[in-house]
Amino acid sequence: MRLLARAHAHRWRLVGALVALAVVVAGKEYYRTASAEDLRWILAPTAWLVSLVTPGTFTWEAGVGYADLDLRFIIAAPCAGLNFALAAFLALAIGGLRGMTSARTTATRLALAAAAAVAATLVVNTARIALAIATKTGAIPLEGDRDELHRLEGIVVYLGGLCALYALARAVDRRRGHAVA
Amino acid sequence: MPSPDRTRATRTALVPVLAYLLITLALPAVNGAAARPGFAHHAAHVLAACLTVLAAAFVLDLVRHRRSPR
Numbered sequence: 001m002r003l004l005a006r007a008h009a010h011r012w013r014l015v016g017a018l019v020a021l022a023v024v025v026a027g028k029e030y031y032r033t034a035s036a037e038d039l040r041w042i043l044a045p046t047a048w049l050v051s052l053v054t055p056g057t058f059t060w061e062a063g064v065g066y067a068d069l070d071l072r073f074i075i076a077a078p079c080a081g082l083n084f085a086l087a088a089f090l091a092l093a094i095g096g097l098r099g100m101t102s103a104r105t106t107a108t109r110l111a112l113a114a115a116a117a118v119a120a121t122l123v124v125n126t127a128r129i130a131l132a133i134a135t136k137t138g139a140i141p142l143e144g145d146r147d148e149l150h151r152l153e154g155i156v157v158y159l160g161g162l163c164a165l166y167a168l169a170r171a172v173d174r175r176r177g178h179a180v181a
Numbered sequence: 182m183p184s185p186d187r188t189r190a191t192r193t194a195l196v197p198v199l200a201y202l203l204i205t206l207a208l209p210a211v212n213g214a215a216a217r218p219g220f221a222h223h224a225a226h227v228l229a230a231c232l233t234v235l236a237a238a239f240v241l242d243l244v245r246h247r248r249s250p251r
Contacts, residue, residue: 028208083204091200151223155230162197163234170193 009101016100019110020093024086031082036065039080042121047075049126054133073133081125084158088117091166095173116169124161128154187246194238198231 036043040060047058047066058066058075065076092113100106131153134140142149205227214220 024204025208028204028212032212087197087200087204090203091197094196094200151226155226159198159201159230159234162201163194166197167193 012100012102012106013097016093016097016106016110019106020090020113023110023114024090027082027086027089031080031086034077034080034082036063036077039065039077039082042080042082042085042118043075043077045122046079046081046125046129049122050075050129050133053126054130055137056133071133071137073136075129079125079129081121081128081158084124084162085117085121087158087162088120088165089113091162092116092169095166095169099173116165120161120165124157124165127161128157131157188242190238190241190245191235194234198234202227202231 030038043065044060047060050056050066051058056068056071056073058068058073061067061074065074065079067074093110096109096113100109131140132150135142135149135153136146206224209215209220
């Protein structure tokens with residue numbers, strides 16, 4: 001009886017992992033060809049948050065994204081942070097696999113992972129763009145190739161944000177009594 | 182049998198690092214991005230950052246283990 005229950009739980013974990021992977025592959029495909037208009041659902045709140053925490057005022061420019069002409073800075077489709085969102089969703093879904101023991105818990109965990117991934121993307125991507133603006137305007141004096149700096153900022157902020165998000169999710173899960181890794 | 186807490190930081194770092202590598206390098210490589218100029222350069226930066234995170238987590242585990250009572 002216990003073996004059957006365990007096999008049942010394993011089946012739902014496998015389903016959860018496969019669904020998470022399918023979402024990631026489909027999301028990557030969507031992001032590859034998405035225009036600024038397609039990504040407005042995430043670019044709009046990002047531009048709003050960036051306008052809050054930086055001196056910039058970003059307004060919608062059709063076909064381009066959100067732009068601040070004074071700062072000469074554009075929040076375009078590649079700045080949407082969807083890669084971070086997908087990585088965060090995947091990491092949180094994998095971290096939540098142990099809690100996926102039925103259809104309901106699997107659906108709940110995947111939905112929570114998606115919601116947390118989008119929320120975290122807005123926060124982390126806003127931080128990344130604010131940092132890029134600060135570097136560009138000289139508020140943070142960094143010497144070197146601008147494109148290279150932008151790339152390094154992206155890697156450090158996204159990877160750091162991803163690790164922090166996962167550690168936070170694990171801590172919350174542990175506190176709630178669910179082992180996640 | 183080593184306590185699972187001994188490798189907690191490394192295990193915690195491993196999942197997001199692997200997810201990041203899958204999204205930023207593995208899937209683009211499968212889609213043909215590996216042939217693009219600049220991909221190897223970008224991949225080198227990503228790999229270096231990932232290894233740094235894992236090394237930091239490993240060191241953290243080592244320090245915690247040494248400080249913990251035996």
